[in-house]
Amino acid sequence: MPDKRRRVVITGIGAVTPMASDVEGTWKGILECRSAVDYTTLFDASTFPTTFSGQVRDEALVRQFDGDPELKHSGRNVRFILVAADQAFRDSGLDPAKMDSRRTGVYLGAGEGPPDCVRFGQLLADTWTGTGVDTAAFLSGAVVSLNNLTEVFQEPNIAAGLLARRYRALGPNMTCLTACAASSQAIGEGTAIIRRGDADVIISGGTHSMLHPFGLGGFSLLTALSRRNDSPQTASRPFDRARDGFVLSEGAALLILEELSRAQARGARIYGEVLGYGTTGDAYRVTDMHPEGRSAKSAMRMAIADAGIRPEEVDYINAHGTSTDVNDRVETVAIKEVFGEHARRLPVSSTKSSIGHLIAAAGAIEAILCLLAIRDGVLPPTINYRDPDPELDLDYVPNACRKANVRIALSNSFGFGGQNVSLVLGRYPL
Amino acid sequence: MPRRVVVSGIGVVSPLGQSAAGHFDALADLKCGIAPITAFAVGEFPVKCAGEVRDFKGSKFLKNRKAIKMMARDIQLSVAAASLAAKDAGIYDGVKDPTRLGVSMGAGLIPTELDELGAGVAVSLDEAKRFDLRKFGRDGLANLFPLWLLKYLPNMLNSHIAIEYDAQGPNNCITAGSASGLLAIGEAARVIERGDADLMLAGAAESKVHPLSLVRLYLAGKLSTAPDIAEKGTRPFAKGRSGLAAAEAAAVLVLEELSHARARGARVYAEFAGFGTSCGGQLTEDVSPDGRAAVESMRAALADAKMGAGDIDAIMANASGLSEDESEALAIARVMGAGKAVTATRGATGHSMSASGALDAAVCAMALEKGVLPGTLGAEDPGGLPVTVVAQTREGGLTALLANAFSFGGQTASAVFRRYS
Secondary structure, eight states: OOOOSSOEEEEEEEEEOSSOSSHHHHHHHHHTTOOOOEEOTTTTOTTSSOOEEBOOOOHHHHHTTTTSTTGGGOOHHHHHHHHHHHHHHHHHTOOGGGSOGGGEEEEEEEOOOOOOHHHHHHHHHHTBOSSSBOHHHHHHHHHHHSOHHHHHTTSTTHHHHHHHHHTTOOSOEEEEOOGGGHHHHHHHHHHHHHHHTSOSEEEEEEEEOOOSHHHHHHHHHTTOBOOOTTOGGGTOOTTBTTOOOBOBBOEEEEEEEEEHHHHHHTTOOOOEEEEEEEEEEOOSOSSSOOTTOHHHHHHHHHHHHHHTOOGGGOOEEEOOOOSOHHHHHHHHHHHHHHHGGGGGTOBEEOTHHHHOBOGGGHHHHHHHHHHHHHHHTEEOOBTTOOSBOTTOOSBOOBSSOEEOOOSEEEEEEEETTTEEEEEEEEOSOO | OOOOEEEEEEEEEBTTBSSHHHHHHHHHTTOOOEEEOOSSOOTTOSOOEEEOOTTOOGGGGOSSGGGGGGOOHHHHHHHHHHHHHHHHHTOTTOOSOGGGEEEEEEEOOOOOOHHHHHHHHTTOBOTTSOBOHHHIIIIIGGGSOTTTGGGGOTTHHHHHHHHHHTOOSOEEEEOOGGGHHHHHHHHHHHHHHTTSOSEEEEEEEEEOOSHHHHHHHHHTTOBOOOTTHHHHTTOTTOTTOOOBOBBEEEEEEEEEEHHHHHHTTOOOOEEEEEEEEEEOOOSSOSSOTTOHHHHHHHHHHHHHHTOOGGGOOEEEOOOOSSTTHHHHHHHHHHHHOTTEEEEOOHHHHOBOTHHHHHHHHHHHHHHHHHTEEOOOTTOOOOTTOSEEEOOSOEESOOOEEEEEEEOTTSEEEEEEEEEOO
8 A cells, every 4th residue: 555644746847839938938838729730840840641731939048058068969858848947946936055965856758859850861861772771881971970068958858857956956856758658657656756755845847859850759659649740829729520630749847746744844834735636557569559448447547546536526537648549548438437427527628639749748847837727727728629420429629718616637648559547636735 | 665676587688698697607617708809891990899699589489479679779779688688587478567677767868760761861962962851851751661650769668578578567777877777777676665566577678889889989088999808807996997888788677676576486596685786977078087976976975875995805806998987986985995805897898888777786696606706817016096997806704795896977876786685
């Protein structure tokens, strides 16, 4: 049994998303039913099967690190999370200089940094023999043309290391990369670390940018992305009959997880409590979800059991809701089965309709949006919901935000390959 | 009563062998797994040797052999080690309740096979032979394998293993450089302790025997070009060390809750007794000069095991032949006192990064069961470092070992394994 004597609350949040370079701007845009999706301008994507994305448009935010001798080699993912972490720390009122370093840790769901596409691609081109790459020529070319730190910054663990250094966090330090479930997993496992007593504060969340030619190209090949190139703003339409794929986005979201009594002792503002966490594997196919959502259901049930609540107590679900045919159908079926009669009254929305899919960072931003729904008593909408799919008949909070008393929210994150994570977040005090 | 975690199965695929026993025996015999690279031509590149898994055929370890085409080398190595571990633990044909069997793997940044992406790039050049992204979007993509992206996602180690063994329980993939394998094992133990699973397939796999990985390590100044590397290895802690050798390997442990293992009469290698992690936050060294994070993770692992420094017979060190080996030696001395026995396997196997800590976890469990501590290939005078490098394989009297695995990037992991009797 999990040790429930130590409880975990969220006392600081930060985010950089395609909608805005902070949490409140992102929340406002979502409640106003805006779409953060537009044509990709980071590189010329006009010939790709999908020409649009959820790109972070704040270039000044990205460029602020260009003068730093070390960080100038970092990718967008690293820059996003450094900004989000600053916001979250300021928001939390914690002073890293006064914290017990050994009791502060980091658990991120972080993606790899963007590759050096142009230089790497050119190397492959220059060493292509007609049937394969001449590896000897590649090696001798690469030592000249590739940059050490640019390669180093592609490692997914760099962000967690930099945060540890910046905030003097000498406690447990982890990075997980369970595809689209990664940062939800990080929040769940980070909570487990505090509950167990191995840390009092965990800097958690995620960051990712796959908005580069190989990332956009790779997802296009999987036919997972929407190709609604004539209307980017309406491309992400979770649960709608005409949904045709997800929208690739980038960004970071960061949450300060803190042991409850410590947060109370310092009079911290508490956004909510991590009540429950579930993690399961589909064990089905690497390309498809299990058709009945077998392990998606067990992840939700596990999180609900961990929270010690009844399913009927869940007031809102922030769905994984990618806008792909299969996910939205299977997730709907799974929710109906887990919640039974309650599913008919249970609002379920996908904020990916507004901001797209932040991949490894998706779960963390969606957890933050759940906390804001609890704080403000407002449900974020599923926008672009126009043509109901007859099989998909839940209350998707279509096209307008809605006032609601939210005590408990559940957030789903399902990764490619069958990684399923559910989090239960509650108001504090309930 | 806290739930205790034991090792009840081991699978290893390494440059020293394609079985756990083969790997262990070769280490104990002080064999060297580093040899001239055969996987691809290296030409004038100054590094000629690596720790390769020769004659490896991933499909023979798979129930669904067709899946092999969706697997990068790292993934193939991981499913092979998982297969060996599952057989060893007697769970190859499944477990009673698949929702109580989970997967926790450490993985690296898996690079694309050059020929695969090259085929797409080669048709995407402008008239001056420059790589043209517009052409890549229009023509290049069509020349790539449709599932190209899935072949290289780190969590695909987990996915394929979960599918092969119907593991529907908790599933996590740790990507923390060379600390990944030991961190993944530690996280798996936590999952069992807190009651979310009874069995976990836990370990890691990585292949650094890849042109891009070699270049990255070379640019970072990590690779040794010593001429005697194929006989003496990379000589961790030795005065004459000159860097590491890239390698590839996989190791998977079956971790199991003690009473569950007893009830089914499983063979128990050792107990997973303690785990600690920290982070120094440096970018390009595996131990920071002050060694603070290494000290913290070792202390945390000892505290978690409720053991003192004197209870540890020897350290399975992270040392691989880098200059940073000195910082690890100093950190070990701070925690354990001067002159602690250390043995280091990365000199003989080469450095398989993510997999390295999992390999050492496997070696610890086998060493405790057999009562044999493998020596360190190429051990020589550590030049004033405050540790005692175990040169010759020793028999008898082992009760507990502590393994270290540290990443470039600063993450440190330490785990204590205790003899089970």
